[in-house]
Amino acid sequence: MGDEEKRNRAITARRQHLKSVMLQIAATEQEKEKARRETEKHNYLSEHCPPLHIPGSMAEVQELCKQLHAKIDAAEEEKYDMEVKVQKSSKELEDMNQKLFDLRGKFKRPPLRRVRMSADAMLKALLGSKHKVCMDLRANLKQVKKEDTEKERDLRDVGDWRKNIEEKSGMEGRKKMFESES
16 A cells, blocks of 8 residues: 555656646746737837827817828718618618518518408498498398198197196196096
8 A cells, every 4th residue: 555655646746846837837928918919009109199298379270180080980980881881781671681681571470350240330341430321131031931831730739748748747647647547
């Protein structure tokens, strides 16, 4: 066990040493990257932004302000033009998408509910107060007279079977049955 413990300690110490060396290398690389970014920033600013020298007299300061305002106005005009172009292109894009959906027929259809309305109510809803036509279909049907056949007359003469049953139901009906038997 002694040899194995020493070996484990040596491996752990070696890992710790390698870890610390890697951290030192990473820290130096980070410092170099930071310095490189700083020089790039300085070079960019010196190239694109010339040093500002403030003149001593009031007329020169006013002239400088006028120049700066002219540059600002030019930048604002360019910004406005770009915004108008973006709005125009987005509107065209929306129109094209709408046409595409119309052509495909895959626009979202709203769920329809079943409405129970009479024909009169529907016409009144569509036409408003102009509605004068009555759509009572039953009133417009022709009435047909039935001819009495012999079978129907026989059935009517026999009577309704329900009346017979109602008479016999209950205690009174049973009494009648017994009375009629005796």
